[in-house]
Amino acid sequence: MGFIDTVKSKVKSTLDAVTGKAATVSLATQxxxxxxxxxxxxxxxxxxxxxxxxxxxxxxxxxxxxxxENVLEKAREFVMRxxxxxxxxxxxxxxxxxxxxxxxLTGRFTxxxxxxxxxxxxxxxxxxxxxxxxxxxxxxxxx
Numbered sequence: 001m002g003f004i005d006t007v008k009s010k011v012k013s014t015l016d017a018v019t020g021k022a023a024t025v026s027l028a029t030q031x032x033x034x035x036x037x038x039x040x041x042x043x044x045x046x047x048x049x050x051x052x053x054x055x056x057x058x059x060x061x062x063x064x065x066x067x068x069e070n071v072l073e074k075a076r077e078f079v080m081r082x083x084x085x086x087x088x089x090x091x092x093x094x095x096x097x098x099x100x101x102x103x104x105l106t107g108r109f110t111x112x113x114x115x116x117x118x119x120x121x122x123x124x125x126x127x128x129x130x131x132x133x134x135x136x137x138x139x140x141x142x143x
């Protein structure tokens with residue numbers, strides 16, 4: 001690899017870390033979403049081009065009181081972390097992903113027993129990485 005290619009690789013790696021684009025993450029869950037139940041989960045992690053290390057993989061649960069609110073109100077709630085509960089559960093320990101590799105991680109978590117079932121619950125998969133953590137989109141997980 002020449003000097004220019006090395007510089008390009010370092011710039012891409014830095015941009016990926018800042019934007020959370022070091023990898024693409026998808027999450028699949030299986031099981032009944034109810035307090036005390038065990039949910040099996042599979043995270044698929046695809047490197048966007050460079051190798052990286054992750055300290056852990058997580059499932060984030062977000063309890064939404066109003067799925068119909070406008071985009072600005074949702075953004076304000078996410079930024080301010082107001083009102084809606086967020087629960088983070090580690091489902092897999094440290095791992096590494098080679099450049100261009102696809103890695104499948106399996107784990108499980110127990111749905112908290114004190115969950116407010118009046119809320120709509122959203123779930124996403126997330127991996128801890130240098131910079132902004134790559135994650136999947138939030139999706140409704142039904143009770």
